[in-house]
Amino acid sequence: MNADEWLRTLAAELHQRRVAADAARHVVVEAATHLREDGRDPWLVLGPPGEYAAAISESIGPAPRPRPGPVRLHAQGITKRYGRHTVLRDASLTVRAGQIAAVVGANGCGKSTFLRICAGLVSLDTGQVTVTGRLGYCPQQGGTADFLLPDEHFVLVGAGRGVARGPARRAGRTAARQLGWEAGGDVLTRHLSGGTRQKLNLTMSTLSEPDVLLLDEPYQGFDHGTYVNFWDQLARLRDQGKAIVVVTHLLNQLDRVDLVLDLTAATRGERA
Amino acid sequence: MNRLVTVAEMTARELLRRRGVLLLLLLMPLTFWLIRRDAYVGQSVRSLLLGVSWAVSTAALFATGAARELEPRLRLAGYRPHHLYLGRMAGLWMAGLVIAAPFLLLTVLDAPELRHGGVAVAMLCCVGVAAPFGMLIGVLLPRELEGTLLLLTVVAVQMLIDPAGSGAKLTPFWSSREIATWAVDHTDDGYLARGVLHGIVVTALLVAAVAAVSSVRLRRRRHLRQLPTG
Known part of the structure; x- marks a missing residue:
């Protein structure tokens, strides 16, 4: 060197x-x-x-973070039942521009359901969600097409906002590079490793330049370096004024977030 | 329009890259043709059309299942429900024509006495009906095994039911059988007209059903209020 x-x-x-x-x-x-x-x-x-x-x-030391901006996501009194089983009871969360919120809790406590409700993908029984700006969502798994190339995923997502093919491909590759992945190859998604597929999944969710980014344990399969890159990228997005909600069960990263919503039955509620 | 074309293109790309599946999809109509070829050619043509219908329906069923997790996020990325289901349907129609074309050529080469224009129209009806039919089963039954079994049942009923009976007209692929009779037996034009009308009506009903179910499934939930920034 x-x-x-x-x-x-x-x-x-x-x-x-x-x-x-x-x-x-x-x-x-x-x-x-x-x-x-x-x-x-x-x-x-x-x-x-x-x-x-x-x-x-x-x-x-790091540069002082900008002060949080206006409220971007306000979820209030979210209750969700599947039959007689109440998955979520009166869960609330408010996230401002420039903040990262972690949704934590035991398995089956409704973390993914909460996120899907915030994204408007699942109906609820009571409550309301207000989102200011554009929404991006990264599911825990799936959400990609096995027989398409990564570039074709970028084109597909870009077309949703009327972005031409060339710029969509370039934006996707640039976002992928932030996670240490060169996405320009001609490898079908089904041949990508689990971790790389998750990078594609995550890259797709940031491509539409969302104001509110909802991430459902997006780091599964990441190696250590990529995992660090992931949190660094979240910090960068936060500094750009995005409001981010990330479902996680890894409590060792909670020092990198601004808010924690614990959905475990005994401790439902928000704490900062 | 660009969104619709992009979804159609990606659907066709995905399907045409599944070479193993494509070969098997082509194998079924071919087997149907060959198995009846030594007897009356009309049976071969009808079996072939049923094979094409089955192949395209199955492709549509699996394409719909594969897109189930992707569509909600595309919805958030700016697509409207009609971009997604119409785009996918257009892609499946394109792929269906690719599947059907070699079999039309086969009938031209192997059975020159047929009205080949009629065979082509019957195949168009097969493809036209099969894509939304497979998609409808795909959106209603999330598990592919259940969808495949239902498809199998419909095709079996179609194969065994008396085509002259009134119940036969309720089966989705009756149009191709009626048009095939015109093409093979050189019957009067009433067969062709009835078949085409049936094909158009069934296709329109199936497209409307797919639109209704997809619009409900991909609707924006009422609890979510989205405000503009600034």
């Missing part, structure tokens, strides 16, 4: 760690000057760019 590549990687790593743009630029300029004066391999001088960026990020 030459100095230019090392600096490019450093800039990307700083961006991923949400170091403020001005500070990141300053760090990259300083590193470039240092490397030029030293003249040796950047790995020998400053070490791996990821580790260097992590040290910088730790010392100066």
Whole structure:
């Protein structure tokens, strides 16, 4: 890796760690000057760019997040019954632009049902959902076509909003790259691994540039690197002012969200 | 219009890429043709048309099942229900014509005494009816096994029922049988007219039924209020 590549990687790593743009630029300029004066391999001088960026990020901290914007999703008093079985009772959630909400709870407590109700895909017994802006939804599984190419999925989703084929393909590939996936190949979806198929699933949900993004455990099958990329991408989308609701059972990531809705029967209700 | 064409194109692409399924779909009408070929050619033609109907219905049933999870998210991506069901139907009609074309050629080469224009019209009726018929079963019965068994029952009834009986007209593919009689036995034009009318009416009813069921299934729920930003 030459100095230019090392600096490019450093800039990307700083961006991923949400170091403020001005500070990141300053760090990259300083590193470039240092490397030029030293003249040796950047790995020998400053070490791996990821580790260097992590040290910088730790010392100066991430950029302050913008304040949450107006309410984008307001779900109030959601009750859903299947026959005599009440799946959801009086669940409520309010998410503003620039916030990530996690929906957690035990298996079968209605997390996916809640999300599908918010997306308007399932009817409810009582309650109301108000969404301001465009909705995007990523199902837990399915939602892709086995015999289509990833590019064709992007074209299909893009056509829904009147986007021409070329721009839709480019937008899809760019969004896929954020998850560390090069989507331009001619491999049918049925031949993709489970994790890559989920990347396609997730990419499709962000393609229509939604204001409210509903994600139902979209990281199943992700390797560790992609999983980290996924949360980084959510942080970027949040910083762009999206309101995000993600169903999860992995409680170790709750420090990366702004709101938690716990649907477990004993503790139904919202806590911030 | 672009949305409708895109859905139609993707449906046809998906179907035509399933080479194994396509071969099996082509095998059935061919078997139906060959099995009766040594006897009266009329039986061969009728069996062939039933085979084409079965093949296209089955393709429509499975295409509808495969799209079940995809359609709700396409709905959120900006599609209206009619873009989805009409687009899919158009794609299936295209694929159905691809399936039927070689068999029309087969009748031309193997049975020159037929009225081949009539055979072509009968095949058009088969394809026209079979696509919405398979889709309707697909949207009503979410499990493919149940749908396939129902299709099998309908085709068996169609094969065994007395075509002159009044009940036969209630079966979906009666039109192709009536037109085939005109094409094979050189009967009067009444057979052709009745067959075409039956085909058009049944196709229209099935399209309307698919539209009604799909519109309900893909409707925007009343509890969701969507407001514009800003």
